[in-house]
Amino acid sequence: MTSVGLHHFVLLSAVLFSLGIACAIARRNAVAILVGIELMLNAAALNLAAFSRFGALRAEGQLFVLFVIVLAAAEAVVGLALILAIHRRLRSVDVHRADSLKG
Amino acid sequence: MEHPTTSTLLTWIIFTPSIGLLLIGLLLLTRPLTQLTQATLDHLSRAIGVFFSAVPLVLGGLLWASFDGRATGMQLVHHTVWMRAFNIEYFVGVDGLSVGLVLLTVLVSFVAALASLPWGIARDDHHHFSRRAVPGYMAMLLLLETGMLGVFCALDFFLFYVFWEVMLLPMYFLIGIWGGPRREYAAIKFFLYTLVGSVLMLLAMIALYFASDPGALGQAAFTLADGSTGKHTFNLLNLAELGRQGAFGAAGPILGVAFPRIVFVALFIAFAIKIPMVPFHTWLPDAHVEAPTPVSVILAGILLKMGIYGILRVNYPILPQATLWAREAIAVFGAVNMVYAAFVCLAQKDLKKLIAYSSVSHMGFCLLGMAALTPQGINGAVLQMINHGIISPALFLIAGVIYDRAHHREIERFGGLARRMPEYTALVGLSFMASLGLPGLNGFISEALTFLGAFPVFTVLTIVSAVSVVITAAYYLWTIQRMFLGPLNEKYASLSDLNWRERLTLYPLGALMLLLGVLPMPVISLMDPTLRALIEPLARSAGL
C-alpha cells in the first residue's frame, strides 16, 4: 500500500479546482456558480493545508485555511443575498437572463 | 556665455490676453449678480477682446524697440524655477528667430480680433459667427493668443509643450462652434492630427530629457534659475549646447535606430503636421474651409509657422547630426510641397480651399530654404514665414469678405465682380500678386532669397520647385479671371464694396506687403545674426 503523499493532495486539489471552474463557467444557474466558487476555494484550502503539513513549513498555511473557510461563508452569504434579489425581480436564477447590462 | 538681458516684458506680452480671458470669465460668473443683458455682455466681451489683443501689439512695439538685432543670443529673458521635480523652468526669451514671429503674432491676433467684430454684417444675420456666443468666442481667441505667444517665447521644452497644447483646445472650439457647415468634422480632424503630432513630441521630449547629462558640460552652463544644478534638463538652450557637443549621439539606439535620428524623426513629424507638410497636410484645407474668417487668419498667419519654428528651435540646434542626415529629405519634402500643392490649387473650386492649398505650397519654400543651410536659404525661409504671415491673413480676410456677402465661395459662380467691387478687387489683386511673388512686394524677397540660397546646394531640386512659380501665377490669375473679370453675374449685382471693418483689417496688411517689398532689411537684420549662428556649425560640418 502506498502511503498518501503530497502529490495526492495536490492532485485532488487540482481536480477540485478544475471541477469548480468548469462548474462556474458551464452552469447558468447562479447558485451552481456559487457552488463552483466554493469548490475552488476549498481546493485552495486543501493545497494550503497540504503544503503546510508536508513542506515542513510553519503553520501559516493551516491558519490561512481557517480564514478561507470564514471568507467562503461570507462570500456565499453575499452571493446568495444578491441571488435572492435577482430572483425577486426575474423570478429566475438563470444568469443568462440577467443580461440587460452589456455592450 | 554672454549674459542675456532680462526683462518681464515677454511675460506681460504672453499673459496680457489671459487677463482678458479672466475678465470675460469674471463677467460670466458674476452675471447673476450684475444682471447684464446679453447685448451688453457681448459688447463688453468684444471690447475686452479687442483691447487685450491691442495691448500686446503696443507691447510688441516696445519689444521691437528694446531688441538688439546685432546680438545672436537670447534677449529679454525671464527665468525662474517652475517645478523642481523635473528641473522644469519658466524660461522665456526671444532671439532673432522668434522676435519676428512674436511681432507677427501680436499683429495678426489684433487683426483677427478686429475681424471678429460684427460691423457691416447684416443686422438680421444672427447666425454669423460674430454674433454667436460672443464671450466664449473672445475668450477662446485670447486663450489662443496666449498659447501662440508662449510657444514662440518658451525656452524650456516642457513649457514649450504646454503652450503648444494650450493652443489646441481653443482652436478646436473656434472651428467646432463658430465654423461652417462641416465644422465638427474639421475641428475633430484638426484636433486629432495635432494630437498625433504632439504625443510624438512628448515622447521625444522625454527621451531627450533623460539623454541629457548636464555633467558632461561644466556646471556653469547648467545651473538652474535659482543657482542649483539639475540632473537632467528641459532647458532648450542647454539641450542645444549638449547637442553641439554631440552628447546625444552617445545615447543608445532605440528599436535599432540611432537615438538622435529617431528623436529627430519623431519631432519632425510632430512639427511637419503643423507646417503642414505633404502628406500630413490634409487637415488644413478642411480646417480652413470650415473655420470662421478670423480663425483662418490666425491659423494661416501664425499656427502654420509653428512647425518650421519648432524644427529650427528644437531639431536643428539640439540634433545637428541628425539634421545633416535628414536635410536632403527635408529639401525634397519642401519641393514636393511647393509643386504638388500648387497643382492641387489649380483644380480647386472653393476660394478658401485654394488659399489653403496655396499656404501648403508656400510653406514648402521654408522647408527648402532651411534645408540648404546657407545664409540666404535660412533667412529666406524665416522671412517667408513672416511674409506668408502677412499675406495669407489678407487672403483669408478676402475670402471672408465675399463669403459674408454671397454666402458661398465657389469661384466659378462669381464673375465680373470687379465692376461692382473695385476696391475689393484691387486689394485682392495686391494680395494675390504678393502671394505669387511679384517682385517689389514682400513675397518676392523671401522667395528669391530661398531660391538663391537653395540653388548652390540643391541645384536640380531648386529648379524643379521653381516650376511652382509658374503654376502659382496660373491659379491666382485664373481665379481673378473667373471671379472678377468677364460679364457681371447679375445675381451679385447688388454686392457692396468693402466696409470699414474690412478696410481696417486689410489696408494695414496691404501696406506691409508693399513696405516689406522695398524695405525688408529692418526685418532681415533682426534675425540674420541669429540665423547664421544657428546654421554655421551645421554648414561647417556638412562641408558646405
Add this chain to the structure above:
Amino acid sequence: MTEFRLLWLIPLLPLLGAFLSGAFGYRLQRRFGERAVAVVSVGLPWLAFGAAAWALLRLLSQGDVHALGARLWTWIAVGGLKVELALHMDRLSGMMAVMITLVGSLIHVYSIGYMKKDEGFWRFFAFLNLFLFAMLTLVLAGNLLLLFVGWEGVGLCSYLLIGFWYRDLKNARAGMKAFVVNRIGDFGFLAGMLVLFWGLGGSWSEAGYRPGEFFSLDFAELPRLLSGAAQRTLWGVPVPTLAGVLFFVGACGKSAQIPLYVWLPDAMAGPTPVSALIHAATMVTAGVYLVARLNFLYLASPTAMTVVAVVGAATALFAATIGCVQNDIKKVLAYSTISQLGYMFVGVGVGAYWAGAYHLLTHAFFKACLFLGAGSVILAMHHEQDMQKMGGLGRVMPFTRWTYWYACVAITGLPLASGFFSKDEILWQAYNTAGLGVPGWFLWLLLFLGAGLTSFYMWRSYFLTFTGQTVKIHGEEPEEQRPVITGVLAVLAVGAGVLMFVGLPEAWLGAPPAFEQYLEPVFKHGGLARVYPAGQGHGVELLLMLASVAVAAIGLGLAWWFYRGRSSAVPERLRAAFPRLHRLVQDKYYVDETYDAAVVQPTLELSRAASWFDSRIIDGLVNLSGGVTRLLAFLDGAIDKYLVDGLVNGLARLVRAAGAAARRWQTGRLPNYLAGLALGTIVLFALVRLLQAALGW
C-alpha cells in the same frame, strides 16, 4: 560712377501719377471730368521725360564718366549677397529712358483722345503710369534683382492693360495668357539668376564656405566676377552658356520669340495705345535690352550667342509669314513686331549690340506710329479692326494716311527713313558674323527673306486700309481724328525720320555711325564690339544694301499689284491654288492649339489628378494611419456619406471593427465573462511560455 540722386525722379514721377490717378482718379473724374485726371497723369510722364533728358545730358556732359548712379538704401543683405536699391544710368539705359519717356508721354497724349468717354479713363491712366514706372525701373536698374522688379512689373501692367476691358472675357483671357507665358519666361530669368549667383561665387563655392565676400548682382560688378568664373560648369554646361540661355528664355517670354511668342498676338485685345506703347515700343524690347545689358555674359559664350541669333532669325522669318495672311490690322502689326524683335535679337546675338539697340530705337518710333495710326483708323471705323472691311480711308484721313505711309517706308527698309539704316546694319553684321555655330550668310538669308515678306505684308495693310473705295460706317464716311491724335502721329513720324541721321553707315561716311560711337563706352569692355575689320568690305556692304532695297521693292510691288484698290483677283486665285498652305499659315501653324493640347490641358489634367489624389488617397490614407476618417465617419452620418467613397483602407476598417468586436465580447452573460477570465489567463500563460522559449529565460 557719379552719384546723381535725382535719377530716382525718373521712375518715381510716373509712380506718383499712378498713385494719384489710382487713388483719387475716380473721384477726380466724377468731380472735374477727364481733363483733371489727364493733367496729372499726362503731365507727370512729361516731367519724367524732362528728368530723363536732363540726366542724359548730364551724363554726356561728363565725358569721362560712364554712368550715373543713385542709391536709395540697401535692399537685401544676407550673407554674401548684398543688393542695393540703386539706379544706374549709362548711355544705353539713358537712351532707353529718354526713348521710353518720350514715346510714352506721346502715347499718353494720344490716349487722351483715344480713351475719351471711357468710364475707366482714370484707371487706364493709372495703369499706364504704373507701366512707365516699371519700365523705367527695368532699364535704369543697377542690378539684376531690381531689373527683375521692373521686368515683372511691366508684365503685371501688361496684364492689367490687355484685360483693361475686362467685361469681355476674351480680353481677360488674353491678359492672363500673357502673364502666364511671361511667367514661364520669368522662370528662365530666375533660373539664370540662380545659375549666375552660383557660378559667380557669391559666398558659396566648391572650395568651401567663404564668409565676408559680397556679391551684389550689380551690373558694374558682374563682368569682373564673370571673368573668374567663366570656366565653371554646371550639369556639364559652362556657366556663361547656361546662364545666357536661361536669361534668353526670359527674354523670349518678354520679347515674344519662338517658342513663347504666342501671347503677343492675343495681347492686341488691349486698347490700341497699350499695343503701341507696351507691345511695340517698350516692354517687348526689354528682352533685347536684357541681352545688350548682359553683353559681357553672352560674349563669353558663343553658344549662347548662337542660340540668340538663330532664334531671332527664325522668329523674324516665321512671324513674317503669318503676318502676310492676317486680316486684323492689329494682328498684322503684332506679327510684324514679333518679326522685328527677331531682327533685334539677331543684332545683339551676333555681338553687334549697338545695331540691335539702334533698331530697337527706330522701331519704337515707327512701330508706335503704325500702331497709333491703326488706332486712329480703328477709332474712325468704330472699333472695326478687320482690314477686309476697310478701304479708301486715305481720302478722308490724310494725316493718318501719310504718317502710316512714312512708317511703312521705315519698317520695310526703304531708304529715306531710319528703318532702312538700322535693319541693314543688322543684316550686314549678321552676314559678317563668324565664330558662331551658324554661318553668317545663313542668318542673313533668313533676315533677307523676312525683309521681303515684311515689305509685302506692311504694304498690303497700307493698301487694304487706305486705298480703294471709301467705306461707309452707318451710312457716314469715317472722319479724321482730332489734333491730339494726329499731332502725336506726326511727331512719331518725324522721329522715325530724324533718327536715320545717327545711324548713317560707315560705308557712306567712312567713320563709324554716330550711334555706334555713342554706345561705344557701354560695349567696349567686351572687346567684341565689331566683328568685322574696320574699313573693309564696304563694297559688299553696299551690294547687300542694294539687295535688300530690291527685295523690299519686290514686296512693295507685289502688294501693290495684289491689293492696291482691291482690284486684283490674284490673292483669291493664290488662295484657291494653295488652300492647305493658306489655312496653315492663316491659322498660325496651329501653335496655340498644339500648346493647348501639349501643355495646358495636361497641366490641368495633372492638377485634377493631384487634387483627386489629395482628397482621396492621401487624406484617406494619412487620416487613418488610422481610422480617423472612418471613426469620424460614424460620429456623424453626413460625414459618412462624404467619406465612404474615399479610399477605403484596411486599417480604418480594422479599428472600427475592433471597437465593435470589443463591444460584442461584452455579451452581458456572466458565464461568458468567466470564460473570458479563464481564457485570458490561459492566453497569458501561453504567451509567457512562448516568450520563455523564444528568449531563453
Add this chain to the structure above:
Amino acid sequence: MFGNLVSMRLLAPAVVLGAVALFLFLASAFVRRRETGRWLFPGAALIGLAAALVTLLETVRLQYLPDGYNCLLGGCTAFLGMLAYDPLAVFFQALVMLAAVAAVVLTVGSPAVPQARRGEYFGLILAMTVGMCLLVSANHLLMLYVALEAVSLCSYLLTGFDAKARSAEAGLKYALYGGVASAVMLFGLSWWYGLFGSLNLQSLHFCMLGSPALSPGESGAAVVALLFILAGFGFKIAAVPFHQWCPDAYEGAPTPIAALLSVAPKLSGFAVLLRFAFNLLFDPRDPETLAYAPAQLEWALWAIAALSALSMTIGNLAAIPQNNLKRLLAYSSIAHAGYLLMGVVGGSQGGIAAVSLYGAVYLVMNLGAFAVVAAVERATGSEDLLAFHGLAKRSPLLAVCMAVFLLALTGLPPTAGFVGKVYLFASLLKGGGSLPVILAVVGIVNTVISLYFYARVLRAMFLLPPEPGLPERIAPDGAGLLAAALAVLTLALGVFFGPLAMLAEWSAGFVR
C-alpha cells in the same frame, strides 16, 4: 517589526472608520425618522472619514517610534509583519479616504439610494474604506487576501444597493465574477506558498533567489501561480482580460458607487500590486538602478506589459461606441488601468512615483467626471450621451468642468492629467530598452484613440444643440460644486504640481 500593542496606534484610522461604520449599521436599525437620517448618516460618515484622515496624519507624525523606525522615511511593519506602515500605505490610504468622502458627498443629492437604507449604505462605504486601508498596507499574503475579500464583499453589496433591477444584476455579476477571480487568486497563492514556503511579501524576493533551482515542472507551476495571483490583481484594477465585470458593474451601480469603484478599489489594488511587484521583481537593495531582479522572472514584466497594452487598447476601442456615460467612463477607467500599469513596467522608484502621482490625479479627474455625470443624472434622470447634448448652454459650469476632466483624462496640458502622463512616460523611457519603448508607443497611440470618445462628449456638450425635453437650465448642486472644486484642482495641479510630485516621490520611498 512592531508587536501587536504598539501596532494598535498605527491602526487608529482603520479603527475609527470601523467604529463609525458599526455605529451607522446600528443607527440605521434604530433611527426611524427620515429627517434625522437625512443629516445624521452622511454627517456621521463624513465626520468618521475626517477623523480617520486626521488620525492618519497623526500616525505620520509618529516619526520616532520606540525602536527608531521612521514611518515617514523608511516605513515599518506592524502586527508582526502583517501590515506595512510606510509612505506608500499612507499616501494611498489618504487617497481612498478622499475618494470615500467624494462618494458620500455625491450620494447626498443622488436619487439612486433609498433614503431609508442610507445608514447601512454609508456604513458599507466606511467598511469598504477600512478594507482598502488594510489592503494598501498588506504586507503578507494572508492579510492581502483577507483585505481583498473585505473590499470586494462591500463593493458587491454597494453595487447591488439600488432598487433598480439592473443594480441587482450588476451586483450579482460582480459578486460571482469576483468570487471566481478571488478563488483563482487564492489557488495561485496556495501554490506560491507551496513552492517558496513563505507568505510574507518582503521575503518574496529572497525566497525566489534563495530557493534552489526549480525543476522544469516547478518553474511551470511558479508561472501558473504568479499568473493566477496576477489575475486577482487584474480583477481588482480592472485590467484586460479580467475587466468584463467592470462596465456592467459601473453602469448598474448607483452613480456615487460607480465613482467610488472606479477610483478607490482600483487605486488600492495598484498600491498592493506595486508592493507585490516590487518586493518580487525588483531588488530592494538597489531600487534606483532598476535591477529587473531575477532573470528568470523577467517574463512577469512582459506579462504586466501585455496586460497594460491590452487594457489600454481594448478599453479605448470599446469606449468608442458607448453612449452611456457611466459605461464610457468604465471603459475609460479600464484604459487608465493600462496607463497606470505602464508605471509598474517602468519600474524603479520613478515608476512608483509615477503610479502614485497618476493615481492621485486620476482620482481627481475621474471623480470629477463622475460628479458631473451625477449632477446631470440628478437633473435629467439619465446618464445617456443625449442628456449631455448642449450642456454648454444649459449649464456652462458643468460643461466647462467636464471639458477640463475630459482633457485631463486625455492627458493634455495644462491639466493635471498631462503631468501624470508625463511622469508615466518618463518612468517608462528613463531606463531605455525596447520593451518600455514599445509600450510607450502603444500608450501614445492609445492617447490618440482615446481622444475620439472624449471628444465625442465634448462635441455633444459644446457643438450640438440641446435635446428637446430636457430641462433648460441645470442649477448647481452639491455634485456640481464638487465638480467645480475638482476642476479647479485639476487645473491647479496641472500648473503647480510640485507639492503633489514631492508627495508621490515620497510615497515611492517605501522600497528603500
